[in-house]
Every structure is written in C-alpha cells, then in structure tokens.
Amino acid sequence: MAVQEAKxxxxxxxxxxxxxxxxxxxEDLINAKKTGKKVIYTTGLPIGPFMxxxxxxxxxxxxxxxxxAARHEEKEPQTFAENRGFxxxxxxxxxxxxxxxxxxxxxxxxxxxxxxxxxxIPAPDAIVTCYPGCSTGPQWDWxxxxxxxxxxxxxxxxxxxxxxxxxxTYMKGEEFEENVKYVERQFEDLIKFLEVISGKPYNWxxxxxxxGVTKKxxxxxxxxxxxxxxxxxxxxxxxxxxxxxxxxYLTAWPGTIEAMEAVKAEVQERLDNGVSAVPTEKYRIFxxxxxxxxxxxxxxxxxxxxxxxVVAGRYTHMAFWHxxxxxxxxxxxxxxxxxxxxxxLNLGYPITEERMMTLSKEYSIDGIVFHGARTCRSxxxxxxxxxxxxxxxxxxxxxxxxxxxxxxxxxxxxxxNTRIEALIESLEAQKSR
Amino acid sequence: MTSKTDGSSFFTMGVDSGSLxxxxxxxxxxxxxxxxxxxxxxFVSQKAVTMAIDEALDKAGLGLDDIAFxxxxxxxxxxxxxxxxxxxxxxxxxxGANYLYPEVKTVIDIGGQDSKVIAVDPSxxxxxxxxxxxxxxxxxxxxxxxxxALDVELTEIGELSMQSDADIKISSMCxxxxxxxxxxxxxxxxxxxxxxxxMHKAISGRMKxxxxxxxxxxxxxxxxxxxxxxxxxxxxxxxxxxSIFIPSEPQIVGAxxxxxxxxxxxxxxRKKVExxxxxxxxxxxxxxCASCSIxxxxxxxxx
Ligand code: SF4
Numbered sequence: 193m194a195v196q197e198a199k200x201x202x203x204x205x206x207x208x209x210x211x212x213x214x215x216x217x218x219e220d221l222i223n224a225k226k227t228g229k230k231v232i233y234t235t236g237l238p239i240g241p242f243m244x245x246x247x248x249x250x251x252x253x254x255x256x257x258x259x260x261a262a263r264h265e266e267k268e269p270q271t272f273a274e275n276r277g278f279x280x281x282x283x284x285x286x287x288x289x290x291x292x293x294x295x296x297x298x299x300x301x302x303x304x305x306x307x308x309x310x311x312x313i314p315a316p317d318a319i320v321t322c323y324p325g326c327s328t329g330p331q332w333d334w335x336x337x338x339x340x341x342x343x344x345x346x347x348x349x350x351x352x353x354x355x356x357x358x359x360x361t362y363m364k365g366e367e368f369e370e371n372v373k374y375v376e377r378q379f380e381d382l383i384k385f386l387e388v389i390s391g392k393p394y395n396w397x398x399x400x401x402x403x404g405v406t407k408k409x410x411x412x413x414x415x416x417x418x419x420x421x422x423x424x425x426x427x428x429x430x431x432x433x434x435x436x437x438x439x440x441y442l443t444a445w446p447g448t449i450e451a452m453e454a455v456k457a458e459v460q461e462r463l464d465n466g467v468s469a470v471p472t473e474k475y476r477i478f479x480x481x482x483x484x485x486x487x488x489x490x491x492x493x494x495x496x497x498x499x500x501x502v503v504a505g506r507y508t509h510m511a512f513w514h515x516x517x518x519x520x521x522x523x524x525x526x527x528x529x530x531x532x533x534x535x536x537l538n539l540g541y542p543i544t545e546e547r548m549m550t551l552s553k554e555y556s557i558d559g560i561v562f563h564g565a566r567t568c569r570s571x572x573x574x575x576x577x578x579x580x581x582x583x584x585x586x587x588x589x590x591x592x593x594x595x596x597x598x599x600x601x602x603x604x605x606x607x608x609n610t611r612i613e614a615l616i617e618s619l620e621a622q623k624s625r
Numbered sequence: 626m627t628s629k630t631d632g633s634s635f636f637t638m639g640v641d642s643g644s645l646x647x648x649x650x651x652x653x654x655x656x657x658x659x660x661x662x663x664x665x666x667x668f669v670s671q672k673a674v675t676m677a678i679d680e681a682l683d684k685a686g687l688g689l690d691d692i693a694f695x696x697x698x699x700x701x702x703x704x705x706x707x708x709x710x711x712x713x714x715x716x717x718x719x720x721g722a723n724y725l726y727p728e729v730k731t732v733i734d735i736g737g738q739d740s741k742v743i744a745v746d747p748s749x750x751x752x753x754x755x756x757x758x759x760x761x762x763x764x765x766x767x768x769x770x771x772x773x774a775l776d777v778e779l780t781e782i783g784e785l786s787m788q789s790d791a792d793i794k795i796s797s798m799c800x801x802x803x804x805x806x807x808x809x810x811x812x813x814x815x816x817x818x819x820x821x822x823x824m825h826k827a828i829s830g831r832m833k834x835x836x837x838x839x840x841x842x843x844x845x846x847x848x849x850x851x852x853x854x855x856x857x858x859x860x861x862x863x864x865x866x867x868s869i870f871i872p873s874e875p876q877i878v879g880a881x882x883x884x885x886x887x888x889x890x891x892x893x894x895r896k897k898v899e900x901x902x903x904x905x906x907x908x909x910x911x912x913x914c915a916s917c918s919i920x921x922x923x924x925x926x927x928x
Contacts, residue, residue, distance in 0.1 A: 579755075580838055589753055606700050607739065611756060614715035618751035621716070 199471045199499070201492035204431045206454040213447050214437050218259065222312050224249035230389060233316040235333055236323035237351070237532045238443040238512065241406060242382060243320075245399035246390040250320075252441035253332065254597075256313065257285035258485045260292065261598035265307030266486070269295065270599060272304060278335075284567045284599035286332040289313075293339050318389045319344055320382065324351040325537035326570035347385045349378045354533055355540040362543050363515070363534055375529035402444035403524035409438055409448045410516030410531075416456035417509060419463055421555055424473035425503045426462035430492035431469065432508040433483045439512035470496040475619050476556050478588075479505035480548070480578065481563030482571040484595045487603065494609075498616045504555040507571075510536035510547055541574050545581055552588060558622075559615050562592035566602040589622070591615035635693040636685070637891050639717065639883025640678060640708065642701030645737035645765060646850065647673035648880040649681035651692070656724070656888055660684035661877045674701060694891035696883040700738060712886055714879045715743055715754050721882030722846050723749030725872050730842035733832060733861070733869070734878075735851025737765040740832060744839045749882075755838040757831070765850050768857075771824050774807045775817050786821035786856030793823030825860040833864045846870045848878035 224231050232243050235253040243250040260266050266284075269291025274280055276294060278287050292306075292313045300306060319337060323329025330348055337344045352371050354360070360367035383394050413435070420427050435455055438448040462468070477495065479502045484491065495502050513519075515534060519527030532538070539547065551557070562579060564572040579590045593611045596602040634654035641648040647670060650661040662680035666673035682688060689707065697708035698717040705711070714736065722732045723745055732743040744752040757764060772779045793815060810820050845867050851857055852875035862869050872878060 576834075576838055580840075583753055591754075592756070610700070610713050610715075610739075614713040614751070614754060614756075617713055617716045618754065621750040 199493075199497045201428065201430060201489075201496040202467065202469055202471065203434070203492065204427050204455060204458055206451075206458040207431065207434050209447075209451040209454050210435050210437055210442075213442055213445055213451055214259075216447075217437075217442055217445055218309075221249050221251055222314065225314050230317040231314045232389070233319045233333065233336060234441075235321055235329045237535065238440050239320065239322050239349075239528075240441060241399060241402040241444045242379075242386060244402055244444055245395045246386050246392070247395075248386065248390055249314075250441070251313065251316075253289045253336075254285045255437070255441035256292065257288035257598050258483075260288055260307075260310050261485045262488075263307060263309050264486065265310045266598050268304045268306035269310045272301070272306075280599075281567060283328045283332065284597050286328060286335070287567075288598055290332070290335060290339065293336055297339055297341070315340060316344055318385075319346040320349070320385075321346070322349040322351065322532065324532060324535055325353060325539075326568075328570070345385070345389060347382055349375065349382060351375060351532055351538060353540065354538055354543060356542045362539070362547060363518075363530065368533070371533050372526060372529045375533060376525045379525045379528065400521050400524060403519055403527070404521035405444045405449060406513055407516045407519040407521060407527070409443070409452045410513030410519070412449070412452040412456050413439055413512075414514060414516060416452070416459045417504070419456075419459045420469075420503055422463055423476070423556060424468035424470070425476070425501045425555075426459050426468060428469040428492065428495075429479045429502040429505040429508055430488055430495075432505070433488060436483075436508065436512060443513070468501070470499065470501045472499045473501045474499035474623075475501070475558045475616060477502045477615075478548070478552055478555070478557045478560045479507065479563065480560050480575065480590075481505075481507065482565045482568050482597050483507050484563060484565070484600075484603075485598050486600045487595065494612060498612065500559075500616060502561070503557070504551050506536045506544075506548065509551055510539075537570055541577065544574060545578060548578060548582065549586060552582065552586060557588060559619050560588055560590035561612065561615065562590055564592055564594045566594055566596045567599060568597060589615060589618055635891060635895070636687060636691055637884050637887035638678070638681070638692045638695045639880040639885070639887055640674060640695060640697045640699075640702075640705055641714070641717070641877070641880035641883060642671075642674045642697060642699040642705060643714075643737055643879070644700045645769075646876065647675070647677040648699075648877050649674075649677040650877050650880040650884045651681050651685045651687065652881070652884045652888060654888070654891075656885060658881065658884075659687075661874065661880065663874075663876050671701065671704065674705065678707075694887040694894070696887040696890065698879050698883045710886070710890060712883065715741060715751055715756075717879040717882030717886065718848050719743050719745045719751045719882065720749045720885050721878035721880070722848060722872075723747075724881060724885055725878065726844065726846055726870055729844050729846045729870070731836065731839070731845045733836065733845065733847045734849040735765060735828070735832070735847070735857070736849045737769075740764050740828075740835065740851070742832070742835045742839050744842065749885075753839045755835050757835065767828065768824065768851075768854070771807050772821075775811070775820060777817060777821070780853075782821050782824075783854035783856035783858075785818045786825050787859060789816075789818045789822035791815075791819040791822065793819050794827070821856065822860075825854075825857045826864070828857060829860040829864040832861055836865060841865060841867070843867055844870055846872065848872065848875045850876050852876075 229249045232250045266288050270287045273287040273291035292310050295311045319333045321330045321333045357367045387394050477500050518530040562575045582588045591611045593608045639650045646665040648663045651659045660681045662677040664673040664677040695708045697705040697711045702711035718734050722729050734741050739757050741756045743754045746752045847869045852871050
C-alpha cells in the first residue's frame with residue numbers, strides 16, 4: 193500500500209520562547225482582578241497597547257477561543273453555548289468564548305466537565321470592539337454583555353471596509369485617506385473612554401513606547417517571513433500561525449522583540465544551512481482562509497508528507513502589523529489605523545486579488561488551498577472568485593475544503609485528504625508536462 | 626481477451642473504493658479492457674471492493690498474482706493493501722475519461738460523497754478541478770437520502786422525474802434541510818415525480834456553478850453513478866445548454882483511470898527492469914537478483 197504521510201513538518205524551535213510569553217500573559221490575565229487590574233474584553237484587531245498603556249488587562253476573544261481549542265478544551269464551552277441557544281453555525285470563536293463566559297457567570301452544569309482553561313476567564317469591566325470586515329464581532333460583544341446581565345461600558349471602533357472606490361488601491365487614494373482619518377478620530381475617543389475606565393489621564397509616553405515595540409516586532413516578523421521567499425522555504429505558514437501571538441493579542445508584551453529576534457535568527461540560520469520547513473520541497477502553496485487551530489499540527493505534517501510547503505497565507509501575511517513602517521511611534525494613531533484598515537478581512541475584492549497576486553509572485557506559488565471555515569463566512573466570501581481569477585490570470589490551480597477555526601466537527605478528514613491530494617497530483621502532472 | 630500467456634503483454638488493475646460502491650477494472654498491456662465489476666454494499670464497504678476485485682479477476686480468468694500493478698482510488702483507496710499506489714478520483718476520472726473519449730475537455734462526476742468538475746487536457750491530465758464545497762450538497766448521497774424520504778428506489782428516480790413538467794424548487798442543498806423540504810412538499814400534495822424533477826434541477830443548478838468555476842469547454846462527459854440517472858443528465862444538459870456524453874459504464878471510469886495509471890507504473894518498472902538486465906548483461910558475470918526489490922512487483926509472472 194502506498195504510504196505518503198511519513199514525512200513530517202520541520203517546525204521552528206524558537207517558537208518555545210513565544211509559548212513562554214503566552215503563558216505569562218494568560219497567567220497575568222487570570223490573576224488580573226487579584227492584582228487590582230480592570231479587565232477589558234476585546235474582539236477583532238490587536239489593540240492591546242491601548243489598554244496596556246493604562247495598566248488595564250485585556251482579553252482577546254479569538255485568542256481565548258484559540259487557546260482553549262489548542263488545549264482541546266473547546267467542546268464543553270461550545271456545547272454549553274449551543275444549549276443556551278447560540279447556534280452551531282455561529283462563529284466558533286464566539287461560541288467558545290461565550291461558553292467560557294457563561295461558565296464564569298452561571299457556573300458549570302453537572303453534565304459538563306470543562307477543562308481548567310475554559311473555566312478561568314475573568315468577568316469584563318469594559319468591552320472594546322474593533323472588528324474589521326465582519327458584523328459578527330460587534331454582535332458577539334453585545335451578546336457577552338447580555339450574558340453578564342448588567343450594563344458594561346462598551347466602546348465600538350467602526351472599521352470601514354476599504355472597497356477600492358474611485359480608484360483607491362492598497363494604502364492609496366481618497367477612500368483610504370478618509371477611512372484612516374475616521375478611524376484615527378475614533379481612536380482619540382477610545383483613549384478618552386479608557387481614561388474614564390482606568391480613572392487616570394492617558395499615559396501617552398508608555399503608549400508611544402509600546403507602539404515602538406509593536407513596530408519593531410512587526411518589522412522583525414515581516415523580515416523573517418520574507419526570508420521564506422527562498423526555495424526551499426526555511427519556515428512555513430504553519431510556523432507563522434503558531435508565532436502569531438506576539439503580533440496579535442500579545443502585541444507589545446514585554447519580551448516580544450527578543451522572541452521575534454530569535455525566530456528571525458533561526459530562520460536565517462536555516463537558510464544559511466539549507467534547512468527547510470518540509471523535508472523535500474516540491475510544491476509551494478498559498479493558504480487562503482482563516483487558520484484552523486485544532487488541526488494545525490496535523491495540517492503541517494500533511495502538507496510535508498506531500499512535499500508541499502505552505503509558504504504564505506492571507507491570514508498571516510496580510511494582517512497583524514504587516515505594514516510596520518507606517519507606524520510612527522511618536523504619532524501612532526495613523527499607523528495603527530493603516531494596519532487595521534488594510535488587513536486581510538477589510539479589503540474589497542479587487543484589492544484582495546491584487547494583494548494575493550503580488551504575494552503569489554513573490555513567494556513563487558504553485559497552488560492555492562482555500563480553507564472555507566464553516567462558521568466564518570467573512571473570511572471565505574470571495575473564495576470562488578479568487579480561485580477562478582488566479583487560475584485565469586496566473587495559471588495557479590487551487591483546491592478547497594471546508595473546515596473551521598476551532599470547531600473540528602466540521603471536518604471530514606477523508607474529504608480534506610482527497611482535496612489536498614488532488615491538488616498535489618494535478619500540480620505534479622502540470623510540472624511533468 | 627488478451628491471453629495470459631501472451632508474452633508481449635501483462636495485466637494491471639484499477640480499484641475504485643468509492644463511498645457507496647466498489648469497482649474494479651483489469652486492462653492488458655495494450656490498455657485494452659479485459660474485465661470490470663461494480664458492487665454496491667454500503668458505505669466504503671471493503672466487502673464490496675473485495676467482491677468487485679474477485680469478480681473482475683474471475684471474468685478475466687486471472688488470479689491476483691497475474692496482476693503486475695494495482696492502483697487504488699476513491700475514498701477507501703488507502704485501505705487497499707494490494708495497491709502499489711493510490712491516487713485521487715480526480716486524476717483517475719480524468720485519465721479514464723480521456724481514454725474513452727480522447728477529445729473530452731470537461732468531466733462532470735457526481736459520486737456518492739462529492740461531485741466534481743474536471744478540466745482535462747488532451748493527454749488526460751487534470752488542468753483544473755472544482756469540487757462541491759460542503760457536506761453532501763449535490764451528491765449521490767443527497768439523492769439517496771431524498772429518494773428514501775420519497776420511498777422510491779434510487780434506480781427509478783431518473784425515469785420517473787422525466788415524466789414531470791412542473792417547476793418545483795428545492796432551495797436547500799443541505800441534505801438534512803432538503804429532506805425536510807421534500808417532506809413538506811409531500812405534505813403540500815405535490816406528486817413524487819414533480820419533487821424528483823425538482824431535486825434534479827436543484828443539483829444541476831448547483832453543478833452549473835461548479836462547472837463555471839473551471840470554465841466549461843466542450844465536449845463534456847459525465848461519469849460516476851449520477852450519470853446513470855437519466856433525469857439528472859437531462860436536467861444538467863438543459864441547465865448547461867450542451868449535450869453530455871455518457872459512457873456505457875460511467876461508474877467504472879475512475880477504476881479504469883486507475884488501471885491505466887497502473888499500466889504506466891508497470892511499464893515504467895518493466896523498463897527499469899529491462900535496463901537493469903541490459904546493464905547486468907554488459908557486466909559479466911551475471912548477478913543473482915533474488916533480493917532485487919523490483920522483482921517483488923511480480924512482473925515476470927505475466928511476461
Ligand atoms: S465570523 Fe470570522 S471574522 Fe467574524 S467574528 Fe468570527 S472569526 Fe471573526
């Protein structure tokens with residue numbers, strides 16, 4: 193019998209440093225109330241520095257959901273949320289965090305045995321929403337407020353979609369400039385809101401310092417990822433997904449510069465020594481779609497077993513301080529607005545296509561895998577069009593499968609296998625033509 | 626049938642372990658079909674696969690030892706111990722379709738678990754493909770569940786639906802929702818034949834979108850169990866605006882493609898063996914090749 197899955201992904205080792213920071217962050221958060229810190233719930237974009245500057249703890253809804261799923265504790269909170277009417281088709285991040293919040297507020301029912309992480313979420317003192325390209329995010333926070341049954345101060349930063357009107361393109365044009373100014377004004381109001389919540393004037397010096405850190409970490413990550421344009425690639429999309437925390441909810445956390453320096457140094461060392469992310473790289477793949485956290489290792493090994501490196505992805509390469517040079521730490525609001533407005537979920541179709549084509553050229557992409565997350569339609573809204581146009585314009589073949597961010601009940605392993613293998617077989621046929 | 630003792634030939638087998646049926650095709654060294662078999666027993670049934678293999682061997686008058694190389698395909702492809710290689714149905718359907726109809730450019734396969742549209746190049750390679758996006762939407766399983774809800778045999782639904790000229794819409798392509806939609810249509814008093822026709826229209830509408838994703842190029846062939854459903858073929862032809870070529874045994878196209886791939890592998894191995902033998906002859910004295918791994922493919926048995 194042909195066995196094709198023996199080869200495994202060669203993951204970056206320096207990710208362990210990131211794990212340490214992640215653990216520190218969660219420890220700090222869980223004990224926040226004991227140390228007198230107020231807890232802010234956030235969803236969407238990485239806005240931690242706004243809160244960190246005021247000594248407020250923040251909890252990122254998706255980050256929490258992903259952490260619970262990575263520890264395989266997601267089933268119980270999801271079940272609890274579903275039992276209380278939050279439909280299975282609702283964003284699985286939202287369902288997971290809602291379930292955890294309900295454990296905190298209503299207690300754990302006798303018939304469920306959730307894991308320790310799922311039950312340790314502290315209650316919110318305020319909510320800050322900053323969601324691009326999806327209306328579920330703000331409604332999720334609204335539902336969180338209802339769970340706790342009291343008026344929780346809430347600030348919603350509206351991130352307008354960058355459609356590409358009147359010739360506005362990536363980081364250019366009237367529409368873009370107007371949007372940046374609109375978001376900047378909201379950030380100014382957010383700062384006033386946080387002054388009220390924390391009861392003290394805003395600490396601009398600390399905020400500027402943290403945005404300096406953010407810029408540096410963003411630059412290091414982009415430089416490290418760009419080293420993977422080399423063939424074979426020294427690290428993969430799965431490594432960048434594993435390392436996402438320092439540019440996501442851990443943004444500007446102490447130690448993130450050192451952690452990302454270590455990651456970049458390891459990638460450089462691999463490049464110098466000819467070490468690659470998969471043992472034998474024959475095909476280079478682009479991952480289009482959100483990450484699936486409880487299948488990450490499985491996916492990484494699966495592609496490695498087919499001699500395919502997933503070198504880049506919309507999730508990792510088009511968001512999370514991906515435009516660090518636009519940040520001026522002295523005047524940080526504009527740079528934050530730019531990074532958030534021009535992120536992967538917030539771009540109109542023509543801009544998204546242009547960005548994907550650019551990345552496909554830069555990373556020498558052979559094929560695209562479209563991961564249609566069942567409960568995140570925001571991320572998969574243009575998949576068919578992208579598949580069609582990237583094939584027509586660049587001759588890139590693709591495959592698609594359905595999965596999810598943190599609800600693995602939407603996977604059918606054999607369906608996923610067949611679709612990935614079919615892409616690899618057709619790439620092989622294409623190369624031998 | 627090619628003679629087992631024909632020194633110029635050998636036999637290869639393709640096995641399609643599908644989600645609902647097991648299929649096996651045996652071809653000779655000249656790529657002529659020697660025998661085939663289709664067995665239906667249940668979901669990814671190993672028994673159906675074994676029965677199909679046994680029957681194909683039986684019809685060909687061959688034993689397993691006579692097969693130079695086997696390629697498996699279909700959902701259970703990795704579970705077939707005797708296969709030297711497994712390949713997806715996408716590649717196998719493209720190859721099989723090209724063999725049966727070398728001009729074919731688009732292949733539509735409606736299988737048990739999924740439906741696919743494949744753009745094929747003149748050599749039978751996959752140029753592009755698209756598959757149904759989720760669960761059993763628009764697949765054989767979808768039809769099977771709905772046929773059961775209507776208490777009609779799957780084999781009858783095609784003919785029955787052709788008698789309808791009503792325009793019933795089934796909007797949901799999720800099997801579970803469509804089942805309750807069908808039940809409510811029955812409750813509303815719609816006839817079974819009209820509902821069946823609505824089901825076929827719903828699937829062909831969905832397939833039209835899939836065809837659009839790879840870009841339809843004529844000629845179009847339909848393979849898989851769905852191609853035996855005349856009502857579905859008719860609905861598809863209508864929605865695509867083309868006439869669709871249906872091979873005489875649409876269910877074996879994947880297994881046939883697998884047998885053709887097996888022939889390629891066996892030919893490659895034979896060539897390698899011959900080159901080795903030529904090399905050995907030029908290197909005197911001759912070596913004992915008893916432990917040579919290439920011989921393990923049992924090629925010599927058919928040559
Ligand atoms: S549906 Fe997707 S984009 Fe919307 S909140 Fe959930 S994960 Fe975020």
